Amino acid sequence: MIREATVHDVPEIRAMIRELAAYEKAAEQARATDEQLRAALFGEHPAASVLIAEDDDTGGIAGFALWFPRFSTWTGTRGMHLEDLYVRPGTRGAGHGKALLAALAAICRENGFERFEWVVLDWNEPAIAFYESLGAELLEEWTVCRLTGAPLEELAARAVPPVGGGAVRQ
Template sequence: MDMNLHFRYAQRKDVSLILRFIQELAEYEKMLNEVVCDEETLEEWIFDKEKAEVIFACLGDKEIGFALFFHNFSTFLGRAGLYLEDLYVSPEYRGNGYGKAILKKLAAIAVERKCGRLEWWCLDWNKSSIDFYLSLGAEPMSDWTVYRIAGETLNKLAK
């Protein structure tokens, strides 16, 4: 791994880059048609409402990957955790340890903030990512099923 790798937190001026990385990740996950957010929405929720954070992995002045994360809370642990929503490394930089470096950085942020855990979801078909996560000691939560209510169903339930 290149020892010039460093991290920086996203700034408001990075909104278009954040969106580009989100779109590239969605394309890789075969879900690009589900991306409906735009720069204005990202700016509002990340920078105005401060509901998520982004770090970039950089080589020199070039951003080669990113992670978008936010705090959740465990009532059992009685403390916050970090939830990793997106982790992405540009294709030409994969296989060089940068994904692991991003996760190590997130783990360090979690420890520094006294969080109880770092967690994320992974698509069932993404064997290379699953193998990678297992190699780091991550444990699949096989006893849990994710449920989601969104869109019109969310609006109906709210009434």
């Protein structure tokens, strides 16, 4: 069963984020707290949405998908970015990942989103094979770029304050 997450799911979502980070060999980077997730997912201006996969056999949470809208200047339309897709090891192979992706594709269709995009680590061959089996196109010519920590702060220090103070519009 796939359902929208509720605020009561936050501890399990945080636990699965940490499980995913450990799988991706980056456990130390998963620092989000319950309070941060509660505000980001269920606050006044949610930054993202989460779907939960429940396992029919155990009744427990089998996995989750965290996504947010994006915009394509090329198509002039909104799309979806899947930030995290995770299915717990004990429930893999039961169709939870496919059900989560199908539910997200349905959200795309319902909202007129023309693109549904995510990234996958190049060494994660099981995930790559799974995504390709669904018809996903791997865009190998694109590279993810990231600024964090000191480089982000140093670049920001060079900025001339933008009109409106640079606040994020909700």
